[in-house]
Amino acid sequence: MAARAPLTAPFLRRGPSTAGMMAWMLGCLTLLAVVFTLRHDHQFILRYLFCLAAGGALEALCRLLRERRFAMPRASNFVTTALLVLSVPARFPLLPLLAGIAVAILIGKLLMEHWRVRLNPMLLGRLFLMLLCADAIQRWDTGHAVDTLTAATPLGLYAAEKAVLPPLLLLTDPAGQVWQQFYTILPGSPGEVFPLLALLCGLILWLAGVSDWRAPLAFLAAFAAGCALLGLPVAFHLAAGSTLFSAAFILTDPRSLPASRSGRLVAGLLAGLLNALVRWYGYHPEGIVLAVLAVNLLSEPLDALAFRLRARALTRAR
Amino acid sequence: MRRPVRSGERHAAAPPARLTELPRQVTLPLDRAVNRCALTPCVAGGASVARGEAVAQGDDLTLAAPLAGTVSLAADRLTITADDSGRMVRLPPPPADAAALPAFAAAAGLAGMGGSHFPAAVKLRAAAGATTLIINAVECEPRLAIDESLLLHETATVRAGADWLAQLLNLSRTVVAVQHAAAVRARRAGYELLTLPDTYPAGAERLIVQALTGKPLPPGVLPMRRGCLVFSVATLHALGRAVRDGEPCVERPLTVWAPGRTARNLIVPVGTPAAHILAQTGLPGDAARDVLIAGGMMMGQEVTPDFCVTRATNALLVVPRAARLVREEGRCIRCGACHDACPLGLHPSYLRDEVRAQRHTPALAAQLDDCFLCGACAAACPADIRLAYTFREGKTWLRARR
Secondary structure, X not given: OOOOOOOEOOOOOOOOOHHHHHHHHHHHHHHHHHHHHHHOOOOHHHHHHHHHHHHHHHHHHXXXXXXXXXXXXXXXXXXXXXXXXXHOOOOOOHHHHHHHHHHHHHHHHHHHHHOOOOOOHHHHHHHHHHHHOOOHHHXXXXXXXXXXXXXXXXXXXXXXXXXXXXXXHHHOOOOOOEEOOOEEEOOOOHHHOOHHHHHHHHHHHHHOOOOOOHHHHHHHHHHHHHHHHHOOOHHHHHHOHHHHHHHHHHOOOXXXXXXXXXXXXXXXXHHHHHHHHHHHHHOOOOHHHHHHHHHHOOHHHHHHHHHHHHHHHHHHHX | OOOOOEOOOHHHHOOOEEOOOOOOEEEEEOOHHHHOOOOEEOXXXXXXXXXXXXXXXXXXXXXXXXXXXXXXXOOOEEEEEEOOOOOEOOOOOOOOOHHHHHHHHHHOOOEOOOOOOOEHXXXXXXXXXXXXXEEEOOOOOOOOOHHHHHHHHOHHHHHHHHHHHHHHOOOOEEEEEEEHHHHHHHHHHOOEEEEEOOEOOOOOHHHHHHHHHOOOOOOOOOHHHHOEEEEEHHHHHHHHXXXXXXXOOOEEEEEEEEOOOEEEEEEEEOOOEHHHHHHHOOOOOOOOOEEEEEOOOXXXXXXXXXXXXXXXXXXXXXEEOOHXXXXXXXXXXXXXXXXXXXXXXXXXXXXXXXXXXXXXXXXXXXHHHHOOOOOHHHHHOOOOOOHXXXXXXXXXXXXHHO
């Protein structure tokens, strides 16, 4: 038997492995999917699982073609798929959704993994869906017959009528409520219907050492400041499902955000301000997509700048 | 939250013990890489030497025989086979003049026993102007407890070395650096305390000086620039033996730790085979089941049971050969965990890319020079990337370019 090379230090690891991190993320996302299934759409979990399987099969196929060997799909693939499925309406057409997953995985993950530019794969897929199915991506229903003239999601209600739901109600799943005896509040995308749960998941991921607090906290702070400056209701927008879901799961993506501490703070700040601007300008529902993708383009330059600044500080100290 | 690597162990309460049975043979490496200076044997093969007698010499360091016995020489090592004669040679009385201190340290075979293994004579030669002696009793690695054990249970010997040094060099202040968890117990030593976090690598000399003075200590700048003379408690213990008992540095205090089985602090003759130590502590060792590590979990190295303890060996760890020890390197996911873990605020993931691409920039050089290869980044990396190994190679490449 050939001699094995000696093991190298360190001989311990502190914190979860990459697969462990992805498992935590996937667990939290699956929790959201399960709760949505139980509360609003009993078939959603089937769609969720089917899409996960489809995404995994796609990556396995691509790697088989590229590397001439079968390899299990990476756990991050499932996280990307889960995020995309949870961010679109529960009844979004399946074929376009699968196309969006394919874009996220093929371009966002497999192609871009060798590039210096790092874009969030899930948001890339969602951008594709925005362009392909702009109408369907903003249509939410429960599958039951409802009068859509008097039904809306919380943010849709605000966009149409500037009506502000109480933040406490927002946090605890307002869907299905009859608000002011006039509007039936629809569930939004599965990931944003339970903002409090999303917030709790974000805390859990931070406590587990999976995600860093800087970008999401900077995002929320800058978003709140931006809303305040622009005259938007701060508590309402902060408690909105899309805000907290984005803070917990999108602003914590390690790959597309800067790796440096200062970079993450700057990225979070910029994303928050941009999101506030989009909300104020026209309530475009894809504010977070545009904001985070724009910030992703700055990830590499921010890291390079932080590296040089640290080196300069070290040189000055000598 | 991202938790740092913790150090400091409960078994520090155990006093260091000596082996009940001495080894029959000890082996002393002569190569420069181990001793930090070139050593030449000063006895011939087959010569009979007493314990404490000089067997190899360099400019700043002397190797003394840990056992009385017969010498055999190889190209890069010197082996002494014990003869049970019990003969011993003592050092001359310690000097009363600071100018003679480096020569005394060299004759006593003193080298940094906190990990650097740097000849103490070199440090003492540059000690003029120092005002503060820092006794480094911060465990340099997780799972180790030997430094605190020496401080608490060999206090008289440590004080003999520290007080003599402070008096000879006219140092106005003596401070003991300890971790928070050990602070209460360490007050027994009777020195001013500097408490440091219970996290790795709190025992790094640079971080201790920075904690005491409030000013960062850049690489290449000796602690002397801040008026500080830093010695590990193990080195001062050896100095105390030299000053009080006339015994050169022929022993090495270390921790032997096997999770769930034993945790002991020992003082063993330099050159003792690891297999002998493990047998004495009831750990016969199973190469198929366990990994033997010399040094600590963060900067140690895997060794075989025939590894012989050097003056730099502060621990022998017997760790189950679990899957996590054999880790395949994954892709960097840019999570920033390495950056958060670095005690100096460096950017390991970016630095790694620059080193691998061999982009020689001032920024790369500045960060690479600053890195002291503690391995905290690699321990935090979820992808098990061998960052410290890459930076070690990067430093070699950088030195070659300069």
